[in-house]
Amino acid sequence: MNLKKVAIVSKFGSKESEYAAQKVARKILAKQSEVFTVSPIMVEGAKKIESLEEIQNEKMDLVITMGGDGTTLRTFRNLKNEVPILTINVGGNRGVLSEITLDEVDTALEQIILDKIFFDKRTRVIASCNGVEFPPALNEIFINRQNLTRTALYEIKFQNDMVKQRMDGVIVSTPSGSTGHSYSLGGPILHESLDVLIITPVASVNRLPSIVVPDEKIEVTSSHDSNIIMDGQVIKSANNAEPIIIRKYKKQAVFVRLKKKGLRQMNKLGF
Numbered sequence: 001m002n003l004k005k006v007a008i009v010s011k012f013g014s015k016e017s018e019y020a021a022q023k024v025a026r027k028i029l030a031k032q033s034e035v036f037t038v039s040p041i042m043v044e045g046a047k048k049i050e051s052l053e054e055i056q057n058e059k060m061d062l063v064i065t066m067g068g069d070g071t072t073l074r075t076f077r078n079l080k081n082e083v084p085i086l087t088i089n090v091g092g093n094r095g096v097l098s099e100i101t102l103d104e105v106d107t108a109l110e111q112i113i114l115d116k117i118f119f120d121k122r123t124r125v126i127a128s129c130n131g132v133e134f135p136p137a138l139n140e141i142f143i144n145r146q147n148l149t150r151t152a153l154y155e156i157k158f159q160n161d162m163v164k165q166r167m168d169g170v171i172v173s174t175p176s177g178s179t180g181h182s183y184s185l186g187g188p189i190l191h192e193s194l195d196v197l198i199i200t201p202v203a204s205v206n207r208l209p210s211i212v213v214p215d216e217k218i219e220v221t222s223s224h225d226s227n228i229i230m231d232g233q234v235i236k237s238a239n240n241a242e243p244i245i246i247r248k249y250k251k252q253a254v255f256v257r258l259k260k261k262g263l264r265q266m267n268k269l270g271f
Helices: 015-029 052-057 069-077 102-113 264-268
Strands: 005-010 034-038 047-049 062-067 084-089 118-122 125-129 140-145 152-158 161-167 169-173 196-202 211-214 218-222 226-230 234-238 244-248 253-257
Touching: 005 015, 005 069, 015 034, 015 062, 015 102, 034 052, 062 069, 069 084, 084 102, 125 140, 125 226, 125 234, 140 218, 152 169, 152 196, 152 211, 161 196, 169 218
Parallel strands: 005 034, 005 062, 034 047, 062 084, 084 253
Antiparallel strands: 118 253, 125 244, 140 169, 140 226, 152 161, 152 218, 169 196, 196 211, 218 244, 226 234
């Protein structure tokens, strides 16, 4: 794999992650690559950019994340194309999405340069409302009621089917997100390579179970004003009776993997 341009992203507010990012940046600079660091990371010889959004202006060969799952999700949300990411768990809580730890960096870089890797492609989802498209999500889109004193009536349409239930909200999860919020509410764990989505009700009055559907259009309408939350990090809003459209995003998320493993995230959770 040709590493002409590499970007390095660290965890917000983590000095451990920032120091690790500087260390890795120097290793990559030594390989004559052009390195971009995202503020506040500064390394002599690297180009510092102020925000993650600026990565979209450069044609990157690789992005390296130094942090936990939150850093990985934030980075993918700002990548519109299928730029591969090497995820390094530094200062993360669980690192379910991570591939390696810091002490494996040298080996990983050598394998990448020698093309002794493979790409793990994952489905992403994107929501839109009233003609406005929101940032893509790797794990999930969570729609919940803004008015916490009244239970909303949700209408969910997919293919030629429709479900109507009173509940607090609904989660539309990808297979990658099946080990997250959806799972904590009783949803199934899916193999990460599947092209399906999970609809998981939140506090359904009639205890509606999760539904696995093809990764096509899902339309959610609520009787109350709603929050639309992407990967637990970005919040948008929808008025009552405004349809929220959720679709598979046109570009997949791409992870750099060193070894082939089945059900990676289940293994990280200790199953």
